[in-house]
Amino acid sequence: MAEFEASDEVLLLRQAASGSREAFxxxxxxxxxxxxxxxxxxxxxxxxxxxxxxDVFLAAYQxxxxxxxxxxxxxxxxxxxxxxxxxxxxxxxxxxxxxxGPLATKxxxxxxxxxxxxxxxxxxxxxxxxxxxxxxxxxPPESRRVVEEHYFRRQSxxxxxxxxxxTAGSVRMMLLRVRKVLADCMRKKLAHYR
Amino acid sequence: MDARQxxxxxxxxxxxxxxxxxxxxxxxxxxxNRPNARTALMDDETLxxxxxxxxxxxxxxxxxVQDCLRGIAxxxxxxxxxxxxxxxxxxxxxxxxxxxIVVRKPRDDAxxxxxxxxxxxxxxxxxxxxxxxxxxxxxxxxxGWRWVAGGRQPGEKNQLASHSTDNHIVQPNPPxxxxxxxxxxxxxxxxxPHSEGDRLAVGELKLAAGTVELHFDKGTVCCLAGPATAxxxxxxxxxxxxxxxxxxxxxxxxxxxxxxxxxxxVDLGTEFxxxxxxxxxxxxxxRRGRISLGSQNGQESLGSPIELVAGSLDRATVSVxxxxxxxxxxxxxxxxxxxxxxxxxTVQSKTAEFHSRAAFDAFRVEAFxxxxxxxxxxxxKWAGLADAAVRRKREGSPPKTAPINPRSEPSTAASRRNVxxxxxxxxxxxxxxxxxKKVSITDSKDSGITVTITESVNGNKKTTKVRAADTADLxxxxxxxxxxxxxxxxxxxxxxxxx
Numbered sequence: 103m104a105e106f107e108a109s110d111e112v113l114l115l116r117q118a119a120s121g122s123r124e125a126f127x128x129x130x131x132x133x134x135x136x137x138x139x140x141x142x143x144x145x146x147x148x149x150x151x152x153x154x155x156x157d158v159f160l161a162a163y164q165x166x167x168x169x170x171x172x173x174x175x176x177x178x179x180x181x182x183x184x185x186x187x188x189x190x191x192x193x194x195x196x197x198x199x200x201x202x203g204p205l206a207t208k209x210x211x212x213x214x215x216x217x218x219x220x221x222x223x224x225x226x227x228x229x230x231x232x233x234x235x236x237x238x239x240x241x242p243p244e245s246r247r248v249v250e251e252h253y254f255r256r257q258s259x260x261x262x263x264x265x266x267x268x269t270a271g272s273v274r275m276m277l278l279r280v281r282k283v284l285a286d287c288m289r290k291k292l293a294h295y296r
Numbered sequence: 297m298d299a300r301q302x303x304x305x306x307x308x309x310x311x312x313x314x315x316x317x318x319x320x321x322x323x324x325x326x327x328x329n330r331p332n333a334r335t336a337l338m339d340d341e342t343l344x345x346x347x348x349x350x351x352x353x354x355x356x357x358x359x360x361v362q363d364c365l366r367g368i369a370x371x372x373x374x375x376x377x378x379x380x381x382x383x384x385x386x387x388x389x390x391x392x393x394x395x396x397i398v399v400r401k402p403r404d405d406a407x408x409x410x411x412x413x414x415x416x417x418x419x420x421x422x423x424x425x426x427x428x429x430x431x432x433x434x435x436x437x438x439x440g441w442r443w444v445a446g447g448r449q450p451g452e453k454n455q456l457a458s459h460s461t462d463n464h465i466v467q468p469n470p471p472x473x474x475x476x477x478x479x480x481x482x483x484x485x486x487x488x489p490h491s492e493g494d495r496l497a498v499g500e501l502k503l504a505a506g507t508v509e510l511h512f513d514k515g516t517v518c519c520l521a522g523p524a525t526a527x528x529x530x531x532x533x534x535x536x537x538x539x540x541x542x543x544x545x546x547x548x549x550x551x552x553x554x555x556x557x558x559x560x561x562v563d564l565g566t567e568f569x570x571x572x573x574x575x576x577x578x579x580x581x582x583r584r585g586r587i588s589l590g591s592q593n594g595q596e597s598l599g600s601p602i603e604l605v606a607g608s609l610d611r612a613t614v615s616v617x618x619x620x621x622x623x624x625x626x627x628x629x630x631x632x633x634x635x636x637x638x639x640x641x642t643v644q645s646k647t648a649e650f651h652s653r654a655a656f657d658a659f660r661v662e663a664f665x666x667x668x669x670x671x672x673x674x675x676x677k678w679a680g681l682a683d684a685a686v687r688r689k690r691e692g693s694p695p696k697t698a699p700i701n702p703r704s705e706p707s708t709a710a711s712r713r714n715v716x717x718x719x720x721x722x723x724x725x726x727x728x729x730x731x732x733k734k735v736s737i738t739d740s741k742d743s744g745i746t747v748t749i750t751e752s753v754n755g756n757k758k759t760t761k762v763r764a765a766d767t768a769d770l771x772x773x774x775x776x777x778x779x780x781x782x783x784x785x786x787x788x789x790x791x792x793x794x795x
Contacts, residue, residue, distance in 0.1 A: 123365065130361050138360065146345040149584070152360060159364045203317075205309070205324045209341075212334055234346065253347040255507070256521070256542070259311055271304065278307040281343050 111175055119166040126166075130159055133176050137183050139227035144187040144217055154190055158183045188217050229292060237287035245280045252277060297322050306337055310344050472497040474531040478517075479509040485522070501526045503539065510534075514549040516563075518542070529555070540571035547779050550771045555592075558626060559614040562588040562601070564767050565782050578614045582606045585782060586767060589614070591626045591642055598626050599647035602638060603767070609636050625663060625678075629656075641682075644675060648682040659685055728784045735780045745770050747777035 111132070117125035137158055141151035161182055162169070169178045195210035238249060251257040251265075252273075259273040266273070297305075305323045308315060315323065327334045473495040484506030490496075496510075503522035510518040514531055524539020533553045534541070545552045545563040552563045557576030561568065566585025572578050580589060582604045590601035591614050604610055612630035630638040639656030640649045641663060650656035663681055667674045725738045734750040747770065749760045762777040764770035771778040 126368075127361060127365055130364050131357070134357055134360050134364075142345060142349055143342050146341055148345075148349040152356075152363075155360070156364050156367050160368055163368050203320055205315075205320045205327075208324060208328070209338065213338060216335075216338060249347065256519075271308075274307040274311045274313070275303065278303060278310065278340070281340055281347075284347075285339060285343055 115166065115169060115175060118163075126163060129175065133179050134159075136176055136227050137179050139231070140180055140183050141187055144184075144213070145190065150190070154186050155183070158186060161186075184217055188214050191217070230288065233288040233291040234284065236291060237284045240287060241280065241283065245276070245283070248273065248276055249280060297326055302326055302333070306340070310337070310341055470495065470497045474513050475528055476511045476513075477508060478511045484508050496528055498528055498530065501528065512549065512552070514552070515546040516549045516552045517544045536570060536572050538572050538574075540569065542569045543567070547775050550775055550778065556614075558591060558593070558616055559628075560590045560592055560597070560601075562590070564588060564603070564771055565778060566606070568604075576616065579611070580604065580613075581611045589628070589630070591628050591640070593624060593626055598642040598645055599640065602628065602630060602640070604630060608632050609638060612638075625667065627660070643678040643682075646679055646682050648685045650685075724785075726785050728780070730780070735784070737781055737785045739785065745781065747774070747780060749777065749780070 114125045138155045145151045259270045263270040263273045475496040477494040485504040487502035503524045505522045507521045519542040521540045525537040527535040535555045544567045550565045554561045556572045556578040559578040564586040567583040569581045588601040591598045609632040626642045628640040637653045727736045736748040738746045744765045747762045762774040
């Protein structure tokens with residue numbers, strides 16, 4: 103987004119609405135990260151998030167004329183994404199209530215409530231991603247190694263436990279605590295922006 | 297429950313480990329009474345997902361953009377100029393079916409293999425995203441690791457790699473090549489002479505450490521994690537002797553198989569992991585879709601395969617008892633995150649099957665006792681043991697858990713279809729419409745699966761009807777019908793019709 107001025111977006115929107123594929127492609131490129139990030143946060147499933155993100159852009163393309171440029175395309179896209187995410191979570195929750203059990207079903211309900219109450223993110227995702235990257239760098243070596251093994255090398259807690267001579271439970275607890283540290287660190291970093 | 301116990305349960309929940317029903321209830325009650333804990337758990341789940349996927353957003357951006365545009369073109373959305381759609385290779389690229397003619401994949405200025413936008417071009421846009429996700433996982437490994445460990449940015453020269461691809465002599469495109477070694481993680485170290493960009497035919501791969509990504513020409517993407525020894529057997533099969541592999545298989549490649557010393561895992565449209573440990577012990581987990589898991593002893597298949605389904609009966613371990621040289625019992629234990637269970641023991645093609653963990657454990661103890669007492673005579677005793685188990689099951693109490701296959705009689709014989717636990721007891725029909733095609737899917741306990749696709753071709757109505765005994769059969773007969781089944785058919789316990 104940094105490369106583009108608002109006036110560029112207005113122009114691109116106008117061109118896309120009159121059928122320019124190149125203009126729409128540019129708009130997708132500008133906003134895909136924000137939409138996918140938002141959906142990934144909401145759905146916790148990258149494949150599902152990307153599938154839904156495609157639907158968001160498809161819906162946007164079909165209704166470009168309805169987008170009022172002064173409201174901002176990103177806000178409009180995130181609004182569509184929020185509605186679709188809530189609908190998706192609700193549908194999944196109903197469809198899979200039996201197999202998922204009561205806790206997953208309840209969490210899905212709470213997630214929908216959270217989605218509906220959440221303010222628009224705007225540029226938040228870029229800041230959050232930068233904060234997350236910065237916070238991982240600040241982790242103590244041992245914690246960073248566990249993050250690296252689990253999240254980057256896709257090692258299971260069991261595999262890490264075997265390497266370290268610990269129990270899988272202790273590795274899972276360690277990951278939980280590292281995520282808490284990361285969450286606190288991110289909150290502090292993001293507070294600087296506000 | 298105290299705070300420590302809560303943390304333990306929460307860490308397991310977020311990690312995706314199954315909780316017992318009473319543990320799940322405890323956690324639910326705790327969260328219901330504590331809004332802050334609830335928010336914290338949801339935030340933690342979110343952070344966990346983001347850590348798993350963050351680098352994907354950058355690395356798969358271009359794939360995503362192209363997928364979007366193809367999706368719009370495929371959907372025939374008003375406003376997209378037809379001429380642009382036809383004339384633009386990024387929108388209207390034909391499906392890639394022939395092997396690429398280049399030895400190496402194209403690289404960007406930083407020397408990295410470029411993203412494979414177009415590999416799944418055409419009708420399988422959604423799978424392209426899934427495949428991109430798979431690549432991203434390895435990119436996270438390669439780029440994220442470098443970034444975290446060294447503080448460098450993606451694209452900077454990697455000084456940590458054990459084997460620099462710069463010094464590797466490019467393997468010529470060997471005759472019959474069907475795989476591209478697309479990406480290697482920073483720490484990838486080979487025992488066999490391979491490097492990123494190689495085109496590979498039938499042959500052995502020995503990876504000492506790190507992870508590599510294999511792109512099969514039909515679209516399957518396999519992430520191999522070392523230490524691993526694998527053999528590329530054909531465009532549809534890899535033999536994993538040791539190590540682990542994650543496979544993502546797009547619809548055109550359904551039927552892709554991972555063979556191990558003790559099992560053969562056949563994809564039914566899916567995403568799955570396989571890990572082979574010492575003595576060939578094979579663990580598998582279905583992440584999305586379904587797979588068929590057959591046990592085998594060397595080349596010999598043992599009994600009928602079972603079907604594992606993501607979110608249900610989704611993981612299994614196949615192992616062998618090594619005491620008896622002639623009659624080695626191969627054991628398959630399948631479990632679901634919802635507590636479902638299937639245990640099988642097979643000796644020389646005769647199988648005893650259980651749906652209750654307790655009954656299976658008791659049987660296994662008895663069988664191993666007999667085996668230990670007289671290994672030489674075990675083969676003779678086995679038939680009697682297995683038959684007695686089946687008789688007890690027929691005469692005695694029903695299994696404690698729901699049967700894996702409600703349609704089949706408890707038997708040592710091969711079952712027609714191992715349906716997932718949530719399969720319908722009676723007939724179920726789903727009717728949907730996609731891109732102008734009307735699709736009716738019926739799953740019947742008597743006549744199997746019937747998929748009817750009605751579409752308009754050149755103004756004429758065309759109806760395609762596919763009947764199949766099970767999902768594997770359906771995938772073989774008509775991949776499109778199989779795709780519809782996977783996408784829209786959600787088995788439910790009661791008879792009825794949904795729309």
